[in-house]
Amino acid sequence: MKAQFFKTLGHPARIRILELPSEREHAVAELLPEVGIEPAHLPQQLAELRHANLVATRKEGSAVHYSPTSPRIAELLDVARAILSGVLAGQAELLADLRATQGEAKPPS
Missing domain, CATH: 1.10.10.10 (Winged helix-like DNA-binding domain superfamily/Winged helix DNA-binding domain)
Structure with a gap:
């Protein structure tokens, strides 16, 4: 179900x-x-x-x-939005870390 x-x-x-x-x-x-x-x-x-x-x-x-x-449907969708926001924030942080790491690596001359 x-x-x-x-x-x-x-x-x-x-x-x-x-x-x-x-x-x-x-x-x-x-x-x-x-x-x-x-x-x-x-x-x-x-x-x-x-x-x-x-x-x-x-x-x-x-x-x-x-x-x-049920009003709980709105609650469920709010919880899903909060979870996804957290996931996306974590991915944004990871992307920022990757970009910072790439900036530190110097391209070959």
């Missing part, structure tokens, strides 16, 4: 949908400019999130509104 959960999160559009402010619902028309994918692909991504029970839907007239099923 855990692997399937993370597989569902494995698409950038789905992550962007879940990263939208969770304090309120979002209509499909609001999601399109925020997610940045072709309009024809958005329903498929929303269906994946619904299937995994990561978003709930509410219909109002012809509009469908989506919201995360």
Whole structure:
């Protein structure tokens, strides 16, 4: 189940949908400019999130509104962002060290 959960999160559009402010619902028309994918692909991504029970839907007239099923989803994405920031900071430090080491080595004359 855990692997399937993370597989569902494995698409950038789905992550962007879940990263939208969770304090309120979002209509499909609001999601399109925020997610940045072709309009024809958005329903498929929303269906994946619904299937995994990561978003709930509410219909109002012809509009469908989506919201995360748990505030902990935002917490999970915040933790992932913090972990990745740490990894990237470590890589930036390593790159700086490598560049400094290359600067010390003199090219052959």
